[in-house]
Amino acid sequence: MSTDTLAAPKTDLGGRSPALTLLASHWPLIVGFAVLAIPTLIRLAEQSWPMEIGAHGPIVLATGIWLLFHIRAELLALRTKPPVALAGIMFVVACVLYAFGRPYDLLAIEALGVYLFFLATALTLLGLRSLLANAFPFIYLGFLVPIPGWVIDQITSPLRMFVSVVSTSMLSWFGYPVDRYGIVITIAQYRLLVEDACSGMNSLIGLVAVMLFYIYVIHRASLRYALALTAAIIPIAVFVNIIRVLVLVLLTYYAGDAVAQGFLHVTTGLVLFAAALGLTILLDAVLRRFIDRRNAKGAPNHA
Numbered sequence: 001m002s003t004d005t006l007a008a009p010k011t012d013l014g015g016r017s018p019a020l021t022l023l024a025s026h027w028p029l030i031v032g033f034a035v036l037a038i039p040t041l042i043r044l045a046e047q048s049w050p051m052e053i054g055a056h057g058p059i060v061l062a063t064g065i066w067l068l069f070h071i072r073a074e075l076l077a078l079r080t081k082p083p084v085a086l087a088g089i090m091f092v093v094a095c096v097l098y099a100f101g102r103p104y105d106l107l108a109i110e111a112l113g114v115y116l117f118f119l120a121t122a123l124t125l126l127g128l129r130s131l132l133a134n135a136f137p138f139i140y141l142g143f144l145v146p147i148p149g150w151v152i153d154q155i156t157s158p159l160r161m162f163v164s165v166v167s168t169s170m171l172s173w174f175g176y177p178v179d180r181y182g183i184v185i186t187i188a189q190y191r192l193l194v195e196d197a198c199s200g201m202n203s204l205i206g207l208v209a210v211m212l213f214y215i216y217v218i219h220r221a222s223l224r225y226a227l228a229l230t231a232a233i234i235p236i237a238v239f240v241n242i243i244r245v246l247v248l249v250l251l252t253y254y255a256g257d258a259v260a261q262g263f264l265h266v267t268t269g270l271v272l273f274a275a276a277l278g279l280t281i282l283l284d285a286v287l288r289r290f291i292d293r294r295n296a297k298g299a300p301n302h303a
Contacts, residue, residue: 033121053206056207060213064137067140068137078127078133078134079126094117115142152205156204159204164185170246171249178249187253207276212230214280214281229284232283
């Protein structure tokens with residue numbers, strides 16, 4: 001009986017690990033990937049990561065590499081012969097995207113080409129079975145590809161409007177002189193653009209990425225529970241942004257526009273990420289305690 005499963009590389013005489021041995025045996029491919037990836041990562045660090053819309057990039061890169069390192073034994077154990085045709089098509093498409101995106105300064109297309117080249121490289125090294133069985137780290141690293149701002153605006157526009165309506169309604173209920181006219185929130189003599197006040201929604205993609213990482217690491221073995229916790233990401237992000245808009249409007253009302261704008265630009269990303277992740281962890285703890293208690297009640301008593 002024949003099989004297409006390849007044995008994981010044995011540690012060589014130099015004491016290198018199987019993973020390093022595999023990479024060394026395919027060094028031209030690794031060098032080619034590095035030649036494409038390093039300049040793109042530099043551009044991402046300069047153009048995307050300093051902005052709220054791409055602030056999750058360094059976190060995703062670091063944690064994604066850590067995930068791949070952490071599961072390297074599983075990847076190698078399931079290594080099979082690569083589907084040459086599929087890998088070849090992926091390489092061609094990746095190079096076309098990169099060649100189009102790089103000279104025309106289309107960072108999203110360029111990064112997509114590098115990401116597709118990375119997947120094709122992984123497919124060549126490990127085979128399809130290994131990638132499918134350990135798909136999350138490879139999908140997770142896809143969050144490094146920047147999504148154009150206009151796409152984010154289209155996705156988050158209904159959420160921004162909902163946040164602004166709820167926030168102004170709550171302040172009005174407490175007697176504050178607040179109103180909303182389209183994309184402008186007014187309180188007393190001050191005006192705030194809804195886009196600025198709700199700009200935390202720009203980091204929604206980053207929030208999804210970071211929380212998916214947390215859920216995967218903590219609840220990897222429980223798919224149903226992980227999916228239930230994942231469904232709470234959007235409501236948590238909306239709730240955090242409502243609180244954030246309330247704080248900004250109240251800061252403007254009591255301390256003036258200059259103070260609120262300084263608060264907005266300095267703390268937006270940090271506060272949003274910390275609060276949303278903290279709420280996810282809290283929800284996780286509450287749900288686990290509830291499930292444990294229910295299981296304990298349902299367990300039969302043995303005399």
